[in-house]
Amino acid sequence: MMQPGFSDPVLDAQSAFRAVLEAMSHPGRIIPVAPAPLPPVPLSPAMGAVALALADADTPLWHDAGAEAGDWLRFHAGSPLAEAPRAMFLLATGTPPALAGLNLGTEEAPQEGATLLLAVKSLRPAGVLRLRGPGIQHETALGVEGLPEGFWAERAALRPLFPCGLDIILCCDSQIAAIPRTTEVV
Numbered sequence: 001m002m003q004p005g006f007s008d009p010v011l012d013a014q015s016a017f018r019a020v021l022e023a024m025s026h027p028g029r030i031i032p033v034a035p036a037p038l039p040p041v042p043l044s045p046a047m048g049a050v051a052l053a054l055a056d057a058d059t060p061l062w063h064d065a066g067a068e069a070g071d072w073l074r075f076h077a078g079s080p081l082a083e084a085p086r087a088m089f090l091l092a093t094g095t096p097p098a099l100a101g102l103n104l105g106t107e108e109a110p111q112e113g114a115t116l117l118l119a120v121k122s123l124r125p126a127g128v129l130r131l132r133g134p135g136i137q138h139e140t141a142l143g144v145e146g147l148p149e150g151f152w153a154e155r156a157a158l159r160p161l162f163p164c165g166l167d168i169i170l171c172c173d174s175q176i177a178a179i180p181r182t183t184e185v186v
Contacts, residue, residue, distance in 0.1 A: 016053035121146030
């Protein structure tokens, strides 16, 4: 049986979109996503809400969440499935694909770089990660548990390619925190 998507597709998608805008405007700030759907496991409510708000029939999507989640995403978002290097949105509930092999955009069209939605075990407003860049007055701290070992080093290796790169949205339960490509993680 297909899990429902948003209760009110228009208003709920607008609410989730505003949460993403808030998170991208204030990197490292933890933002609740409500109302959120209850997608099939292993997708979290936040990951499902962001996917439904951002993905559509024109945005190739990659995920590692299994057949039931894939059916749910295709039914509610209409996104065609793609291999990771060609995807505009990637939903990683486990170990993400190698970042350097993903769609980073081009110098002529850096905005076409992919967005990686990454499931994490926890998000805390204080932690060992220090973030700097646009949308952050001086520096902000973020605690993240559940990222693969070496993830931040892999992301840092993309920094010289700026303005090309990836935008990252960390998803935990019904919360998100964004790390845009403009943000430096120290």
